[in-house]
Amino acid sequence: MPEDTIFSRIVRGEIPADVVHQDDLVTAFRDIQPLAPTHILIVPNRIIPTLADVSADDEAVLGRMLRVAADLAADEGVARNGYRVMINCREHGGQEVYHLHLHLLGGRPLGRMLIR
Numbered sequence: 001m002p003e004d005t006i007f008s009r010i011v012r013g014e015i016p017a018d019v020v021h022q023d024d025l026v027t028a029f030r031d032i033q034p035l036a037p038t039h040i041l042i043v044p045n046r047i048i049p050t051l052a053d054v055s056a057d058d059e060a061v062l063g064r065m066l067r068v069a070a071d072l073a074a075d076e077g078v079a080r081n082g083y084r085v086m087i088n089c090r091e092h093g094g095q096e097v098y099h100l101h102l103h104l105l106g107g108r109p110l111g112r113m114l115i116r
């Protein structure tokens with residue numbers, strides 16, 4: 001079993017977070033350092049360290065993460081103007097927390113995907 005993470009402690013309610021959704025597979029909470037008016041992290045309840053570690057067994061949770069992102073974007077009122085979902089993977093991807101998470105960002109124009 002992978003090491004415990006700060007996000008699994010949030011999933012279990014052991015440390016405070018602004019949780020906006022939880023179900024049998026995923027938990028969503030507001031990022032502590034928001035980069036946009038809406039910045040929500042959607043994580044699997046069970047630790048998967050990175051996107052590079054997923055297997056066929058994870059397809060249900062990966063699908064749930066995206067569907068919850070779309071539902072939360074609608075709830076947040078950012079769906080009409082649009083938003084971005086992002087997963088950082090390992091060192092070159094800029095991943096800081098090694099518990100897979102999807103960033104949902106919206107509420108302002110986000111510009112180009114990457115700085116050239």
Ligand code: DGP
Nearest residue numbers: 006017030031032033088094095096097
């Ligand atoms: P990444 O670089 O993709 O690994 O993003 C990690 C994000 O997690 C970063 O935007 C800040 C956020 N974060 C780190 N620790 C905490 C925490 O304890 N609570 C919350 N809500 N967010 C956190």
